Amino acid sequence: MVSFENDILWHVYPLGFTGAPVHTAHDARPRLGHLEAWLDYAVELGVSGLVLGPVFASETHGYDSIDQYRIDPRLGDDANFDTFVSACKERGLRLVLDGVFNHVGAGHPWLGRALSEGPAGEYADFFRIDWSDPSKPLLGDFEGHASLVALNHDSPAVAEYVIDVMTRWLARGVDGWRLDAAYAVPSRFWAEVLPAVRAVHPEAWFLGEVIHGDYATIAADTGIDSITQYELWKALWSSLADRNYFELDWTLARHSEFASTQLPATFVGNHDVTRIATSAGPHGGVLALVVLMTVAGIPSIYYGDEQAFTGTKEDRAGGDDAVRPAMPQSPADLAPWGAEMLRTHQQLIGLRRRNPWLVRSTTTTTHLSNTRYAYTARPATGPGALHVELDITDGHHALVRDDAGTVVFSYDG
Template sequence: MTWAEDVIWWHVYPLGFGGAPIRESPTPGHRLRRLLGWLDDAVDLGCTGLLLGPVFAAETHGYDSIDQFRIDPRLGADGDFDDLVTACRERGLRIVLDGVFSHVGRGHPLVEQALREGPDSDAARSLDIDWGHPDGPRPRVFEGHDSLVRLDHAADAAADYVVDVMTTWLQRGIDGWRLDAAYSVPTDFWARVLPRVRGNHPQAWILGEVLHGDYAAIAAASGLDSVTQYELWKAIWSSIKDRNFFELDWSLQRHNDFLQHVRPNTFVGNHDVSRIASEVGPELVPIAVVILLTVGGIPSIYYGDERGFTGVKEHRFGGDDAVRPAYPDSPADLPRTDIWQVHADLIHLRRAHPWLGAATTRPLELTNTTYVYRATHGERHLDVELDLDAGRAVIRGADGGVLWRYR
């Protein structure tokens, strides 16, 4: 068991949180420091870790990095990052960074030099760009995005580069990494890289972004500690929205199997998807949060969800902006609401029953709009009652007593 299996993450997209310009002129600033004023609020919510989106120098949205050894000037500088790590340590918060190792931005200095000098240049070899584009001798790109140049993950230089980046920031005080688009990188690349990283940092936790497939097999082949549970995410919101709890039950059966091999990162929102309040409506958000916090896994709360933010992800240029908003400087400027209290109550219930992280579920009652399931680990259990028609959720302890109720 690793320390991360009991963490409840507060997931933040820093460029959005700090109000940094994304596509406009990259105005420098110390926007990372805005997080300092919010850490106590995250602790009050019950979170025990800070899961950060990209913080490294990039061209626009952060996933087009140009220097992963340097804090993005729009967010600040080394001192701002060091102060954030210190503040997290003082509050008992773990901290994980987002590593984009599938690709780099086309504006990366070595990419620009390689494009000028060709695939046999020292620049191309030092970063190991993948030149296997199907249309000729030019770099492959990530999922059709010309601004994102793929690395050659079969090459030693790419592995050396990733090990260097990961180790550098672990030495700076972070606790682990989220590997962006881990699904797009061969598992044998991670199997070569991660043991080298863990050689000096054996407690580092590594979360891979995986969209679908056999999560357990992917984690085993790559050496990942955890993977993102997108199947469950989809089943939670769509079973509520479509009034079809049979979908959720089916997904939880698969989730039970995954839990025997890997403890996934569970969530109902992140920087890449529409807000849960927009998907199911504000009045049914508590039911989604109940599910999230009473099934096995390592949950994360995406900033703003705990305050009922809405926002729809659109598949267009700038279509992520609505789900990556700025936060005010202080929690005093964004009062806590009933939905904040729902999150806090359920997170604290989860922390009072840490065995839920490994719990499997089985249905006790199931219709399209009602679902009663038992979450069990060893000799311990609790029952969860969900009713979409009434908009009601009840959690009962092993003795049948009510631990928490919504409506």
């Protein structure tokens, strides 16, 4: 995990970013070149790595995979992927892929074989299937989605399969895996699989998607390197929207405790949530970013947030589309209104890079009211400090001072 400790990541949903069709008939086109054209922009933003959403062959949105040994034809092929990996490495950008190992798409060919061959077939034990009535097998799904069929994590064959998929792509130059829906998979499964992968690729990094639960226990029981910090994400936007900094203060106390044993993956946006510029407004988004960049953890920026993109996540078919938009062919085609937010991101990312101790820092509250909040971030050991002041009493104001009292960042919106 040492190799990722001081990284700042750019989270990208490739199918949306490149404008690939998700709900209509698919067309095979090498769209990875579209994303490659943005790698210099990522470097200029200040990030050191990319977390990509699904890139493997799937039926629609990528999380319903049908072949995790093959690049999605809507993005390209193996050669296109190798070119993309090389382009990342040339720029010093790490690459983390989305591993959807809790479930597959209902159209997966192995599932078709399991159902046609019956309970004695080769893949009968590969999926969570109730064979009580062989004439009417019942499929286990993921959170009520019939299009997502759960894998049987008690099957040794499933463990072997996941190990094989991970090691193959790591051997192709990938640096780590985001474990989608890691919370839905038994901890014992990850505890078996991850050491086997690390035995071949000891530097591999594993980021687990955990929406709720006991983060510290899950991390300890699974061996996952970093857990998504949804508690902090929620407090960042809702403390601004509700004008209630008591929520953020309570959450940061828990965050410091959690980060003392395991480095969380921190964020203000991702492919599954309403944009921060919508939930808290663009000025609120800046204040949320100030916190993200001055507390412990491994932060990520969701593509478009650095341009103040808006978008609401809705619980309906196609409800993710607004937060997974296509990007222009190149950064030069961006609208000018996002330039100020981009500069603000660069300033705060630069601030974090100049204070690498922030990754394992702790925070102490120095002032708290509904609309004003101040805290000091200090390293776990050694000298140094940053003093952060946030004020939403009238407008949106932020001030960061170093330990000498020098203002190192200010914002008035």
